[in-house]
Each structure stands twice: as structure tokens, then as C-alpha cells.
Amino acid sequence: xxxxxxxxxxxxxxxxxxxxxxxxxxxxxxxxxxxxxxxxxxxxxxxxxxxxxxxxxxxxxxxxxxxxxxxxxxxxxxxxxxxxxxxxxxxxxxxxxxxxxxxxxxxxxxxxxxxxxxxxxxxxxxxxxxxxxxxxxxxxxxxxxxxxxxxxxxxxxxxxxxxxxxxxxxxxxxxxxxxxxxxxxxxxxxxxxxxxxxxxxxxxxxxxxxxxxxxxxxxxxxxxxxxxxxxxxxxxxxxxxxxxxxxxxxxxxxxxxxxxxxxxxxxxxxxxxxxxxxxxxxxxxxxxxxxxxxxxxxxxxxxxxxxxxxxxxxxxxxxxx
Amino acid sequence: xxxxxxxxxxxxxxxxxxxxxxxxxxxxxxxxxxxxxxxxxxxxxxxxxxxxxxxxxxxxxxxxxxxxxxxxxxxxxxxxxxxxxxxxxxxxxxxxxxxxxxxxxxxxxxxxxxxxxxxxxxxxxxxxxxxxxxxxxxxxxxxxxxxxxxxxxxxxxxxxxxxxxxxxxxxxxxxxxxxxxxxxxxxxxxxxxxxxxxxxxxxxxxxxxxxxxxxxxxxxxxxxxxxxxxxxxxxxxxxxxxxxxxxxxxxxxxxxxxxxxxxxxxxxxxxxxxxxxxxxxxxxxxxxxxxxxxxxxxxxxxxxxxxxxxxxxxxxxxxxx
Numbered sequence: 001x002x003x004x005x006x007x008x009x010x011x012x013x014x015x016x017x018x019x020x021x022x023x024x025x026x027x028x029x030x031x032x033x034x035x036x037x038x039x040x041x042x043x044x045x046x047x048x049x050x051x052x053x054x055x056x057x058x059x060x061x062x063x064x065x066x067x068x069x070x071x072x073x074x075x076x077x078x079x080x081x082x083x084x085x086x087x088x089x090x091x092x093x094x095x096x097x098x099x100x101x102x103x104x105x106x107x108x109x110x111x112x113x114x115x116x117x118x119x120x121x122x123x124x125x126x127x128x129x130x131x132x133x134x135x136x137x138x139x140x141x142x143x144x145x146x147x148x149x150x151x152x153x154x155x156x157x158x159x160x161x162x163x164x165x166x167x168x169x170x171x172x173x174x175x176x177x178x179x180x181x182x183x184x185x186x187x188x189x190x191x192x193x194x195x196x197x198x199x200x201x202x203x204x205x206x207x208x209x210x211x212x213x214x215x216x217x218x219x220x221x222x223x224x225x226x227x228x229x230x231x232x233x234x235x236x237x238x239x240x241x242x243x244x245x246x247x248x249x250x251x252x253x254x255x256x257x258x259x260x261x262x263x264x265x266x267x268x269x270x271x272x273x274x275x276x277x278x279x280x281x282x283x284x285x286x287x288x289x290x291x292x293x294x295x296x297x298x299x300x301x302x303x304x305x306x307x308x309x310x311x312x313x314x315x316x317x318x319x320x321x
Numbered sequence: 322x323x324x325x326x327x328x329x330x331x332x333x334x335x336x337x338x339x340x341x342x343x344x345x346x347x348x349x350x351x352x353x354x355x356x357x358x359x360x361x362x363x364x365x366x367x368x369x370x371x372x373x374x375x376x377x378x379x380x381x382x383x384x385x386x387x388x389x390x391x392x393x394x395x396x397x398x399x400x401x402x403x404x405x406x407x408x409x410x411x412x413x414x415x416x417x418x419x420x421x422x423x424x425x426x427x428x429x430x431x432x433x434x435x436x437x438x439x440x441x442x443x444x445x446x447x448x449x450x451x452x453x454x455x456x457x458x459x460x461x462x463x464x465x466x467x468x469x470x471x472x473x474x475x476x477x478x479x480x481x482x483x484x485x486x487x488x489x490x491x492x493x494x495x496x497x498x499x500x501x502x503x504x505x506x507x508x509x510x511x512x513x514x515x516x517x518x519x520x521x522x523x524x525x526x527x528x529x530x531x532x533x534x535x536x537x538x539x540x541x542x543x544x545x546x547x548x549x550x551x552x553x554x555x556x557x558x559x560x561x562x563x564x565x566x567x568x569x570x571x572x573x574x575x576x577x578x579x580x581x582x583x584x585x586x587x588x589x590x591x592x593x594x595x596x597x598x599x600x601x602x603x604x605x606x607x608x609x610x611x612x613x614x615x616x617x618x619x620x621x622x623x624x625x626x627x628x629x630x631x632x633x634x635x636x637x638x639x640x641x642x
Contacts, residue, residue: 013398013401014367014398014401014402015363015364015367015394015398016367017367018368020364021394039360039361039363039364039390039391039393039394040360040361040364042336042360043336043341043360043361046335046336046337046338047339063426065393065394065397065423065424066394069360069390069393069394069423070360072360072386072390073336073342073360073386073387073390076386077334077335077336080334080335081335094426097422098422098423101418101419102386102390102419102423103386105384105415105466145426
């Protein structure tokens with residue numbers, strides 16, 4: 001299964017230099033989980049070929065406009081596209097009150113259920129959503145208004161049985177089912193075969209951690225160990241460290257140091273100040289501390305490949321032409 | 322003085338093919354009057370080099386999202402840019418209730434006065450705003466929700482006195498002032514000189530008429546005679562005439578026929594359905610009826626040049642590279 005972060009918007013508060021406000025889609029095959037939804041999100045989806053129909057959950061980190069002003073467009077355009085599947089939006093408690101009047105004027109009544117799930121951004125790290133593919137949770141960040149980060153953990157999938165084991169033991173459908181779930185095999189003669197001898201090693205369950213907007217929080221290294229992808233805001237470079245601290249943002253060097261402490265598979269940068277036309281200084285600052293850094297770019301697709309336990313994690317990216 | 326329509330968004334409800342929702346800036350030198358403000362308006366301003374600071378009035382035709390979902394971004398970004406000058410938004414009565422909570426959350430209190438001017442879209446043609454350069458008014462359109470069009474009429478400027486007249490009659494400062502206003506000259510000996518003999522012909526006062534979204538309304542030809550620029554929606558071509566009528570929109574042929582009846586200087590098309598990737602069919606349909614048609618394109622600048630009464634109107638356009 002594909003596990004891909006598609007970046008739709010990397011700008012901080014002021015869109016500039018062709019960059020759009022925050023929006024990130026984590027894609028697992030035909031499903032997209034959207035993290036933040038800045039103005040123009042639906043335009044970026046159109047630009048990069050993401051059908052809004054594949055989004056069923058949207059997670060809003062906080063109520064600054066550059067993180068949620070794209071919601072009304074994403075919601076109402078889906079009505080025009082004939083959506084019928086429910087759409088859930090997880091975000092701070094005030095979000096529903098701000099959004100619902102905008103998207104449910106009489107003429108544009110929605111042909112699908114729109115659910116707002118009110119989340120307290122200041123609560124402890126916890127699970128807020130799960131389906132058959134992922135668990136998604138939140139944790140508190142430190143910004144000028146209540147803000148949360150999000151984590152995503154892929155669920156384990158059924159094990160692959162070794163073809164020779166099926167033949168050797170003449171496995172029944174029932175036995176195959178239980179082995180795929182990880183159970184050991186007990187034969188008719190009472191002898192016992194460990195699951196590992198019957199199956200290929202399981203797939204690694206991949207993880208994504210999303211931190212924007214926030215002042216640097218070193219204690220996150222205690223919450224997350226070796227996430228595959230860490231999207232951390234890098235609004236500024238060290239030259240503007242004081243401004244970063246005052247405005248509740250992080251520098252590229254800080255994000256890289258945090259990635260190092262977490263031993264992240266890849267740090268992906270983002271949420272760039274409009275003062276940076278060229279992002280090379282941001283990337284270079286992060287790379288000097290953490291070589292496993294990728295510059296977050298709009299239209300970029302950042303993948304964690306499917307590997308098995310015992311194999312090293314593998315990554316791949318495709319940038320927009 | 323420059324009189325230029327800069328197009329920022331030409332898409333109808335669904336943004337597609339790189340086209341943004343409705344947004345049009347009429348620019349008179351250092352002032353921009355904004356007509357509609359679809360999602361991404363501030364991004365388009367950044368793309369095409371329009372400082373939001375030069376906008377003091379925004380006119381919203383109706384409350385479909387593709388015409389006003391860009392307002393929160395335009396408003397809050399100006400706070401970040403340090404705006405202090407008041408900003409007035411003219412639109413249907415419900416607009417303020419939808420917008421103000423979004424843009425005045427505690428953390429983002431605005432450092433400038435934000436005025437909402439409530440306008441009944443269904444009222445008769447009338448004046449709703451004037452400053453020293455223009456009069457701006459509204460008139461009712463026919464769409465699925467209450468919708469208005471807007472008209473702009475440039476105000477007359479001071480006349481230019483013929484240099485030889487100043488010498489010949491030894492004009493005083495007071496006399497010059499009154500002649501510039503259009504008054505005749507009475508000399509000390511009681512003789513009388515007509516203003517036209519003392520001045521160059523006045524500049525033509527230029528006009529702009531904005532009609533979107535609307536079913537075709539032939540009676541507009543009675544309201545407007547020879548507008549310089551007529552921006553009329555052309556959501557569909559004739560092939561989809563029935564759909565146009567059902568959804569409260571117009572075809573390119575209809576808009577062209579209306580432009581012909583009005584004797585518009587230039588018809589400019591816009592508000593294109595996402596079904597048209599290529600806009601050539603829209604343009605060709607309009608051109609076949611009204612040769613003075615320009616295809617409305619994002620980043621395009623459509624100018625009415627300054628000419629004097631008695632000279633033919635002159636137009637010029639520059640498209641985005």
C-alpha cells in the first residue's frame with residue numbers, strides 16, 4: 001500500500017512566491033487524509049490531481065486563517081461534485097460555529113453529511129480517529145493560539161504465508177486465516193509450529209508526525225521515536241530565531257535538531273515565511289544538522305515504501321515538474 | 322489616468338485548469354476597486370503584483386462561495402501587512418454576519434476599520450459609492466440567489482486650458498480655476514468668451530459594467546448605453562443554453578448579443594465552466610456575434626485609454642506571459 005505525503009501548500013501566513021497556505025494530504029492508496037486546509041486547497045487539489053472525493057477526514061491544527069480558510073471551498077465544491085459520503089472535520093471547538101453558516105446557506109444545502117469533531121488542542125497526546133488502515137491522534141503544540149499536532153500510524157495488515165508452508169502442512173482455509181493474523185499453528189498430532197516459521201516477516205507499520213505551527217518543543221522527542229516522516233514547520237532560519245520565538249514558530253535548525261533527537265526517517269520542512277523567495281537557505285540550515293532532510297515543496301510527493309520488519313526503511317520522492 | 326481592468330479569477334463554481342474563482346480589480350492609478358473576491362484572491366494579487374493596500378472598496382455580487390470565499394484571506398492578510406486605512410465591503414446584508422466572526426478572532430484583531438455596507442441586491446439601479454475619481458452603483462441581476470451587478474463611471478476631471486489663452490487674456494489664478502471647472506470667461510470690458518474656446522475638449526469619462534452571475538437580461542441594454550468595458554459572464558456556450566438558463570447563467574452568444582445591443586466598447590468574457598479546458602469555443606462564439614470581444618484571461622489587463630470628447634474611444638490589453 002502506498003504511504004505518501006502530497007504537499008499542497010507550504011506558505012506561512014502570507015501566500016507569496018507562488019506558494020499557497022498550509023495544506024498536506026497523507027495518501028494511502030485511494031484515501032487522502034488532509035492536514036490543515038489553507039486558502040486555495042481545492043485549487044491545489046485540482047493542480048495536482050487529487051480528487052476531493054477521496055478525502056473523508058480533515059484535521060485542522062488551529063484557527064489561524066492560513067490553516068483553515070480553504071475549508072468552505074473544499075466543502076461546497078464537493079456538493080457540486082455530487083458527493084454523498086460523509087465528511088468529518090476534526091478541529092478546535094470553535095471551528096464548527098465559524099464554518100457551518102458559510103457552507104449551509106439555503107441555496108447550497110449539502111447533499112452529504114458534514115461532521116465536525118470538536119477536539120481540545122491542549123489535551124494530552126491521544127487517539128482521535130481510526131479506520132481499517134490507520135490510527136490518527138493529536139498532541140499539544142505551543143503557538144499563539146491553542147494548537148495541536150497530529151500523528152498517524154499505519155495499522156498492521158495480514159501476514160503473508162510462505163507458499164511452501166501451505167503445501168507442506170496442507171493448511172485449511174481456517175488455519176490460513178488464523179496464521180495470517182499472527183497465530184501459531186497446532187497440527188493434528190499436537191505438534192506446534194511458530195508463526196514466524198510459516199510467514200514472511202510482517203510489513204513495517206509506517207508513521208507520520210505533523211507539527212505546525214509551533215515554537216520548538218524538545219519534549220516531542222519523548223513522544224515520538226523514529227517516525228518515518230516528520231513534517232515540522234521551518235518558518236524561519238536561525239538568523240530570525242528571536243522572531244520565531246516571539247511569534248510561536250521554529251527555525252530550520254531547531255526542526256532539524258528535533259528530527260535528530262527523534263531519529264526521524266525524513267524531516268520534511270514547510271510553512272515558509274514570505275521573506276524567503278529562495279528556500280535554499282532553509283534547506284541548507286536543516287541539512288547541516290540533519291542530513292535526512294527533504295525540502296517540502298508544493299506538488300512534491302514524499303513516500304515511505306513498504307518494507308518488512310528487519311529491512312531498513314526506504315523512502316522515495318517525486319517533485320512536481 | 323489609467324483605467325484598467327485586471328482579471329484575477331475567471332472560473333465558475335469549480336476552480337479548474339489553473340483558473341481561480343471570480344475576482345476582478347478595476348484600477349485607476351494607485352487605487353483598485355475589487356469586484357467579487359473568490360477563494361485565492363490574495364494569491365492572485367501576489368501572482369500579478371497587486372498590493373492589497375491599494376484596495377479600499379470591495380463589491381460582492383452575491384453569496385455563492387466562488388464570489389466571496391477569498392474575503393477572509395484578503396482581510397486578515399492586510400492586518401499582517403500593517404494596514405491602517407479603513408476597508409469597506411459592499412455586499413448582501415448577510416455578508417457581515419458570515420465574515421466578521423472569521424476575521425476578528427481574538428488573536429487577529431484588525432488594526433484597521435472594517436466596514437460592511439449592506440446592499441439589497443434586488444433594489445433598482447442606483448449609486449452606492451463615490452469618491453473623487455468614480456461613482457459606483459449596483460443593479461439587480463437574475464441568478465439563483467439575490468445577485469447584483471455593478472457599474473462604474475469615471476468622474477470628469479479639470480479641463481486643460483489652452484496655453485495661448487492664458488497669454489492672450491492675461492488670465493488670473495482665479496480665472497484659470499473657474500475655466501478649468503467649465504465656466505466661460507467674462508473680460509473686464511464685459512465681453513464674453515465661451516469655455517470651449519479657452520480649453521481643450523474634456524476627457525471622455527470612462528465606464529465599466531460588471532454582470533456576473535446572471536441569466537441573460539436583455540433589459541440591461543436599456544440601462545447601459547455604450548459602456549467602455551462590459552464584463553459579462555459567459556459560463557457556457559450555446560450548446561449548453563438550457564443548462565445556462567436552469568442554473569441562472571448566460572452563454573457566450575447571449576453576452577455578445579447584449580454587448581451588441583449596448584454598443585459596448587469591449588465585451589470581456591468570464592466565469593467559465595470547468596467543462597471548458599480550452600476557452601477558444603467561448604471566444605469564437607462571442608466573436609461571431611460581436612467582434613469587439615476580448616477573452617477574459619487571468620493576469621490580463623484591459624485598458625480604456627484616456628481620450629478626449631470627439632475622439633474615438635481607444636483600448637489596449639496586455640496579457641500575462
